[in-house]
Amino acid sequence: MQTFFGMILGALLLACGVYIYDSMQTSSVAKGEVATTNRTIVNWDVAKADWDALRDRAHKDWVRISSK
Numbered sequence: 001m002q003t004f005f006g007m008i009l010g011a012l013l014l015a016c017g018v019y020i021y022d023s024m025q026t027s028s029v030a031k032g033e034v035a036t037t038n039r040t041i042v043n044w045d046v047a048k049a050d051w052d053a054l055r056d057r058a059h060k061d062w063v064r065i066s067s068k
Helices: 002-025 033-037 044-066
Strands: none
């Protein structure tokens, strides 16, 4: 149980860290090279679309399973 909890916590910390790093790279306040390159680790638009598709499919499957 502790291992499973550690894996979940690690994944959440990794995702939060990447999000913070990317938000600092694309900040309008940033100056110098960081502001000109605008490189991010994750394409957040694609990640959001994939997450929405996963959530919708899970909801449809839940409705299908619970209706039986």
